[in-house]
Amino acid sequence: PQTIYRKDYTPPAYWVDTVEMGFDLDPAETRVATRMTMRRNPDSRARNLLLHGEGLQLAQLRVNGKALGPRAYALGQGTLEIFNPPQNVVLEIETVIKPDQNTSLMGLYVSNGNFFTQCEAEGFRKITYFPDRPDVMARYTVMLRADKERYPVLLSNGNLIDQGDLGDGRHYATWEDPFKKPSYLFALVAGNLVCHEETYRLQSGREVLLQVWVEEGNLDKTQHAMESLKNSIRWDEERFGLELDLDRFMIVAVGDFNMGAMENKGLNIFNTKYVLANPRIATDADFANIESVVGHEYFHNWTGNRVTCRDWFQLSLKEGLTVFRDQEFSADMIGTDTGRAVKRIEDVRVLRQAQFPEDAGPMAHPVRPDSYVEINNFYTVTIYEKGSEVVRMYQTLLGKDGFRKGMDLYFQRHDGQAVTCDDFRAAMADANGRDLTQFELWYSQAGTPRVKVETRYDAIGKQYEMTLSQSCPPTPGEESKQPFHIPVAVGLLDAAGRDIPLRLAASGAGPDAPTTLVLELTRDKQTFVFTHVPERPVPSVLRDFSAPVILDIDYADEELAFLMAHDSDAFNRWEAGQRLAMRRMLALTEQVEADPAALQNLDEPMLVDSFRATLNDEALDPAFRELALTLPSETIIAEQMAVVNPQAIHAVRRALRRLLAQQLRLDWRVAYEGNRDAGPYSPDASAAGRRGLKNLALGYLAELDDTESHLLAQSQYDNANNMTDRMAALAALANGGAPGREDALAGFYDEFKDEALVVDKWFTLQAMARNTDVAAVRALMSHPAFTLKNPNRARSLIFSFCNGNPPQFHATDGSGYGFWAESVIALNRINPQVAARLARSLDRWRKFTPPLRAMMQDALRQVARSGPLSKDVHEVITKSLA
Ligand code: LEU
Structure with missing residues (x-):
């Protein structure tokens, strides 16, 4: 297989203005007739017209009305090359494809008897020959023809402009997308589906039609997706001034899908997992995921569709930005400060669990990769989640208003275009009069940077020095790295745990000094001097996780416990607890490896006490307590070690969980009882947070694997009125030796x-x-x-x-x-x-x-x-x- 390089990008030889397609849909053999008007691109030096195609049977090929002779074109590995075509080309192609044999779920395929498409990144070429690259944008008109009884619903992008009977038991529908788009945003759906529809009034007063399409029998699971869609529309208007540009917006759920969902223009296609929910079948996590994925795909309509990517190396231009937008959306939906912090912690956990390992492994790649063999392999946590962190850093550096200015300029400059990550960065820089040249390294260098913190307090001068240094380990193909531009948000706590007003030596002391400052680390090593610091502070560094880095900072155990109790930054409060737990777990893992009996008389007073304090602190949000009382995962622990012994890590984490269960048994019981809700189920963040803490307590108690915990789990399982509580109880039963285990598992399957x-x-x-x-x-x-x-x-x-x-x-x-x-x-x-x-x-x-x-x-x-x-x-x- 061939490697594709970013540096080899060349513009296409031909632009496509319009595409008209006719589909005769049949699962065994679908005929696709395509007519495209094309014109030579003056900026290209290529003579030939290159189209992509995979697994196609070519039935017709005409240029400007004339069938092409065998020497006028060549079929290669996945390509069709037409030699020396004229300046303006009307290309007519007919292909035959076999949707019911398509198990790759790319291109046109059948799921449970219905037709669906998935074209990102390179699926359109499995439907017809086409310059299947995102910088080729065209206007599409699509006519679908199919058996009326089996496929009563026929959908494609844009607006329905015509429909009717074909007489022979078949019918047709014609759709026109008023916006030009790259082929990866093409979609069609045909089948036996029903829809939940509502009209929605935009801020401008315009009414739009919203539809959620599902298989019969699933209409009672569409309400949450619909609410999420309406919330997304409103949020994008309010936060970014971006309006829905179509009169109709459709979401379709499909049970066979490779990824989460796809933002096809006006016709989003979703994995059922991210649409269908009601309390009976979906957990709190499912409800939250649906909200964020519906948001994600909807937000793509501007960040992805109206402005798209020049080439697939720029994938993070749309994905990183859109993940950032969906994360902010979810946080705003919760609304409270702790709610935002909880969301932030969850997102950082994902980053550490999946992206840090990727960045340190053989598939490490920059947010804007330089090469790939198969683009599908680059829909990664680096492109998505680290990409989002990179976008978040613009906001941290420029402020919320500055970021918005950058977004406005980005759309002003690039609406309707296929652009690059550099274009985005330029918009951010130019809108704010900032030099973001060095910031580019976040796009071009892979690997997770480490930031080391050293401090010194001068009691006489009342000065506090903070020295930050950075490094980044080598990654495949990148031996040495240049220093990144890293925003490090810092606060200083006094002995009572209050924030000290911050003044930097360099800047004049203003009257209202902030309590969090964003230091910009741009060199290998830099020292920042805080003045007017009355006592030796405890530093709170990288507040709200202001950059996707690993922070090396030497805290004493007592300082961590202090931060856990007092930091005004909820993220760092959580982080302090995680550090404390991690430190103990790493030490214990080492001990177990030397002596397998090391866990026998386990005693961890410091950790147990700090957990007890957090658990019983009623002032803390239950959702936050749940996160704070969850030990770092085995994967996250493994990443901290030079040599990984999974059995040792597991043994240690398990032993600690048992210890916390034993020593806090009553406290867990109290938390369990205190967070039970009698009323009807609601997936909102506060109810979900209470359930989360209650079920965490259940999970800890289940570690004891005794009759009491078995009864507790069994009774929760039997009496639950929602899937969150049922799953938690079933997991508790399944992990131990409860007598009801097998019955519960069998009964659950039967019921569902x-x-x-x-x-x-x-x-x-x-x-x-x-x-x-x-x-x-x-x-x-x-x-x-x-x-x-x-x-x-x-x-x-x-x-x-x-x-x-x-x-x-x-x-x-x-x-x-x-x-x-x-x-x-x-x-x-x-x-x-x-x-x-x-x-x-x-x-x-x-x-x-x-x-x-x-x-x-x-x-x-x-x-x-x-x-x-x-x-x-x-x-x-x-x-x-x-
Ligand atoms: N663009 C999609 C997304 O929103 C991914 C695609 C490959 C299905 O993440």
Whole structure:
């Protein structure tokens, strides 16, 4: 497979102005007739017209009305090249495709008898030959023809301009998208669907039609998605002055989908997981995810669709920015300060859990990559979540108003264009009169920077010096790094825990000194001097996680406990507790590795006391307490270690959880009882926070695996009026030896066997349960409800096991790795994109203890040798082994 480089970008030889398409939809054989008007691009030196196409049968090819002779064009590997066409071209192409054999779920495919498309990044080429690149933008008119009874609903982008009967039991619908768009935003849906529709009045007074389309029987699960959509529309008007530009906006849910959702113009297509919800089937986390994904796709309408990417190296231009927007949206929906902090903590947890490891592993890449083999492999946490952090740093550096000015200028300059990350940065810089040249390194250098903090207090001069230095480890292809432009938000606490007003030596002392200052670290090492500091302070550094870096700072245990109790920055309060717990867990892991009996008389008074204080602090939001009382995950602990022994990490974390359960038993009980809600279910943040804390308490108590905890879990399971409480209770039962375990699992399946998303949960819960080993996973794979073909189902069992059950996946006999290799190989034949995601579960193999490392390497080699691999899997495995 060929590597594509960013530096090789050249503009297309031809622009496309209009595209007219006619689909004769049939699952076995669909005919696609396409007519495009094209004109030569004066800025290109290429003579030939290059189109992309994959897996197509070419039935017709005409240029300006004339069929092309065999020497006028060439069909290559995934391409169709037309030699020396005239200045203006009307290209007519007819292709034949087989949607019901398409298991890749890219291009046109069938799911449960209905037709759907997925074209980002390069799926349109599986429908017809086309210059399938995001800088080619055209106006589309699409006519769908299909059997009326089987496919009563026919949808595409934009506005419905015509529909009617074709007489022969078939009907048609014609859609016109008034906006020009790249091919990756094309979509069609055809089938037997029903919709929840509402009209909505925009701030301007214009009325728009909103629709959420689902399969029959799911209408009672659409309310939350609809509310989320209306909230998104309002939020984008208020926060960014961006209005919905269409008269109709549709969301369609599909059960077979590779990713979360897709922002096709006016016709968003969603994984059912991010649409369908009611209290019976969805958890608080599902409700929150739906809100954020609906927001994400809606916000793409401006950041992605109206202004799109010049090429796929710029993917983060739209994704990082849109994740930032959806994160801000979710935070604003909660509204309170702690609510915002809770959201921030959750987002940072994701970053540390998934992106930091990626940035330190074989697939590390910059937010704007320089090369790729398969673009699908670059829909990563780096592009999305780190990309969002990069966008957030503009806001931290420029302020909320400055950021808004930058956004306004970005749209003023680039509406209707396909642009680059540099264009975005230029808009931010120019709108604020700032030089953001060095900031570019966040886009071009991979790896997580480390920032080291050293301090000195001068009691006589009342000065406090803070020296910040930065470094960044090498990543594949980048040996040494230049210093980043890092915003470091800092506060100083006095002995009573109050914020000290901050004055920097360089700037004159104003009357109202702020209590948080953003220091700009731009060199390897810089010293900042605070004046008028009356006593030796405790520093609170990187408040609200102001940059995606690892902070090295030497705190005494007492200082961490102090920050946990007093920091006015809720993020750093949480962070202090995590640091304290991490420090203890790393020390204990080392001890266990030296002496397996080390955990026998475990006593951790400092940690237990600080947890008790947090747990019982009624002034703290329950949602915040839940996060503060959750120990860092095994993956996050592993990332801190030079050599990873998953069994030791698991043993330590588990022992600490048991210890906290034993020593705080009554406190957990009180928290459990105190956060029970009798009334009807509501997914709002405050109710969800109470449930979260209550269920955390249940989880800790379940560590005791005694009759009392079994009864508690069983009674919650039996009496729950919502899925959040049911799942928490079922997990508590499934992880231990409760007598009701098997009955509960069987009963749960029986009750929900017709709800695919709940069956997914059932598989996931078992995949992650403590005693589920590879043999148990294999047994679950032979359950009639299991299939590799449905991505959600494959993820629910296989991914959950490989990524979410470290002690079993890393079983010392290597069985987990053998299972992983088989699964990657099997999925590779069905769905390369999904297979390549799973292939990444061994990314960090070099970090493990030598026996595991060797077995992981074998498993990787086994996949490498297994026969023809998709580009997707090949790239991941090759880079892993390199
Ligand atoms: N653009 C989509 C998103 O919103 C991803 C696509 C590949 C389905 O993240």
